[in-house]
Amino acid sequence: MNDQLLVRREKLNELREKGIDPYGARFERQDLAKTLDEKYSQEDKDELNDDMPKTRIAGRMLAKRGKGKVGFADLYDRTGKIQIYVRKDIVGEDNYQIFKKADIGDFLGIDGEVMKTDTGELTIRATHVTFLSKALRPLPDKYHGLKDVEAIYRQRYLDLITNRESYQRFVNRTKIIQAIRDYLNSQDFLEVETPVLHNIPGGAEARPFITHHNALDINLYMRIALELPLKRLIVGGMERVYEIGRVFRNEGLDTKHNPEFTELETYASYYDFHDVMDEAEGIIRAASKVVSDDGKITYQGTELDLNKPFRRIHMCDLIKEKTGVDFWKPMTDEEAKKIAEEHGIHPEPFWKVGHVINAFFDEFCEKTIVEPTFVYGHPVEISPLAKKNADDPRFTDRFEIFIMGAEYGNAFSELNDPDDQRHRFEEQMAEREAGNDEADMIDEDYLRAMEYGMPPTGGLGIGIDRLVMLLTDAPAIRDVLLFPTMRPEAVPSIEAEVQADMEKKNKKD
RNA sequence: GAGUCGUUAGCUCAGUCGGUAGAGCAUCUGACUUUUAAUCAGAGGGUCGACGGUUCAAGCCCGUCACGACUCACCA
Numbered sequence: 001m002n003d004q005l006l007v008r009r010e011k012l013n014e015l016r017e018k019g020i021d022p023y024g025a026r027f028e029r030q031d032l033a034k035t036l037d038e039k040y041s042q043e044d045k046d047e048l049n050d051d052m053p054k055t056r057i058a059g060r061m062l063a064k065r066g067k068g069k070v071g072f073a074d075l076y077d078r079t080g081k082i083q084i085y086v087r088k089d090i091v092g093e094d095n096y097q098i099f100k101k102a103d104i105g106d107f108l109g110i111d112g113e114v115m116k117t118d119t120g121e122l123t124i125r126a127t128h129v130t131f132l133s134k135a136l137r138p139l140p141d142k143y144h145g146l147k148d149v150e151a152i153y154r155q156r157y158l159d160l161i162t163n164r165e166s167y168q169r170f171v172n173r174t175k176i177i178q179a180i181r182d183y184l185n186s187q188d189f190l191e192v193e194t195p196v197l198h199n200i201p202g203g204a205e206a207r208p209f210i211t212h213h214n215a216l217d218i219n220l221y222m223r224i225a226l227e228l229p230l231k232r233l234i235v236g237g238m239e240r241v242y243e244i245g246r247v248f249r250n251e252g253l254d255t256k257h258n259p260e261f262t263e264l265e266t267y268a269s270y271y272d273f274h275d276v277m278d279e280a281e282g283i284i285r286a287a288s289k290v291v292s293d294d295g296k297i298t299y300q301g302t303e304l305d306l307n308k309p310f311r312r313i314h315m316c317d318l319i320k321e322k323t324g325v326d327f328w329k330p331m332t333d334e335e336a337k338k339i340a341e342e343h344g345i346h347p348e349p350f351w352k353v354g355h356v357i358n359a360f361f362d363e364f365c366e367k368t369i370v371e372p373t374f375v376y377g378h379p380v381e382i383s384p385l386a387k388k389n390a391d392d393p394r395f396t397d398r399f400e401i402f403i404m405g406a407e408y409g410n411a412f413s414e415l416n417d418p419d420d421q422r423h424r425f426e427e428q429m430a431e432r433e434a435g436n437d438e439a440d441m442i443d444e445d446y447l448r449a450m451e452y453g454m455p456p457t458g459g460l461g462i463g464i465d466r467l468v469m470l471l472t473d474a475p476a477i478r479d480v481l482l483f484p485t486m487r488p489e490a491v492p493s494i495e496a497e498v499q500a501d502m503e504k505k506n507k508k509d
Numbered sequence: 510g511a512g513u514c515g516u517u518a519g520c521u522c523a524g525u526c527g528g529u530a531g532a533g534c535a536u537c538u539g540a541c542u543u544u545u546a547a548u549c550a551g552a553g554g555g556u557c558g559a560c561g562g563u564u565c566a567a568g569c570c571c572g573u574c575a576c577g578a579c580u581c582a583c584c585a
Contacts, residue, residue, distance in 0.1 A: 147521065254583095
């Protein structure tokens with residue numbers, strides 16, 4: 001234990017000796033930083049200092065400027081900073097010692113009077129200081145904040161205390177999700193909750209996490225998408241449903257991927273994918289209002305206008321624009337793979353024309369998109385749950401949303417023909433056997449639901465974390481996740497605990 | 510999975526040619542009744558990520574490992 005921890009423990013004991021509980025109790029506040037600002041910031045200094053209205057505030061002390069028989073400190077509550085001014089001649093000798101001995105990081109409650117200092121700063125002049133909670137560990141540097149990225153992720157509370165921009169980003173994350181809810185609710189969508197534990201993982205191409213249920217003695221999959229349960233609800237007549245929930249994909253992690261992330265999926269009966277484009281623009285615009293009045297935002301130095309109508313372009317047209325290759329022309333799988341080879345793309349054995357088109361888009365188009373764009377018309381081979389285009393069955397009525405080279409959403413006119421759906425699942429199983437372990441499995445229960453009749457439906461999925469990144473100008477997905485997935489920290493006591501727990505479980509089994 | 514970089518006081522960071530560890534903030538003591546990265550004077554504080562090697566001597570050179578960041582690969 002270092003000197004600072006020792007000193008703080010000594011102070012803790014001193015408080016107890018004086019009969020003060022270092023871990024306090026209920027404290028009723030009259031004001032927050034924000035309400036003080038709203039009420040008094042415009043008031044004239046002299047008038048305010050004649051009135052000195054009473055208030056009662058509380059917060060964590062993050063800065064302290066002592067000055068003999070008087071001191072200033074900054075307390076922070078959830079709405080911001082409040083400066084306090086403590087005078088020995090007002091609060092008395094004993095009470096002044098409480099303030100004097102308080103460390104940065106301690107929680108204090110202040111009864112006081114609202115005033116302005118010579119520099120015009122709104123300040124609470126204390127009439128009494130109530131000690132509310134002791135911090136035994138010193139906080140990071142008040143000026144530089146916490147910089148160690150590992151500590152920022154592992155000890156997010158320290159990041160939240162010392163880096164106010166980060167704090168505000170998480171507040172905005174919540175507000176963005178609320179704005180999306182409000183928008184969808186206003187369009188008469190019904191928010192629902194569906195199971196996280198699935199018998200068959202479906203609705204996306206991804207490797208799932210597997211878990212085990214003891215009482216039923218079955219393995220279950222953590223969901224990789226929300227899609228199939230929600231579409232069962234469309235069969236059930238709910239017409240407009242959405243879910244905002246965590247999905248889990250067992251894959252690598254980087255600046256844009258975390259193994260668990262938050263997805264929004266919406267389904268609306270009688271919509272087609274054009275309607276869903278309008279809906280998606282509406283959702284993104286509603287979300288952007290949290291951070292921008294006019295829809296203009298800056299992401300990593302690039303200005304974007306989310307209020308402008310998004311560009312809408314067919315995947316084949318975009319590939320033609322970027323590479324000159326025309327995939328509208330009918331061709332065999334072998335011809336397509338040959339073109340791929342000529343462009344430095346190595347096709348997998350199970351690939352068909354559609355996979356090659358998708359690979360061309362990934363390789364030559366995706367990163368070039370800057371302005372918000374709907375890319376539509378994905379090949380049927382890579383879109384097992386989307387309706388075929390009525391005029392050209394090689395492609396589907398599907399689109400994805402791209403902004404600055406990254407994907408933000410995926411949507412389509414839902415496939416509602418059970419026989420076609422069965423056929424698509426079978427194709428997926430064939431792909432699985434040919435080596436694609438992310439291809440869909442046949443979900444008989446879902447097919448049965450569809451056979452009862454599903455209305456034409458437009459569905460949409462949006463990655464909420466990425467949208468929050470975009471709107472809050474965060475470079476990495478970890479910056480918008482309070483607790484991103486990380487390897488366990490090497491702490492001997494934790495390791496021993498986990499091992500003991502595992503051994504106990506193994507004995508039981 | 511591969512490559513590059515990082516890990517030094519509670520925090521933010523220096524550390525030269527290999528010669529036995531430094532600053533600012535924080536902490537402690539003293540001064541100070543409108544400060545705001547308060548100021549001034551003094552003091553204490555280190556398993557240099559871990560382990561091993563080379564050397565008379567390692568924070569520094571070499572190797573292994575742990576954790577993290579970035580790039581690539583994988584992946585929507």
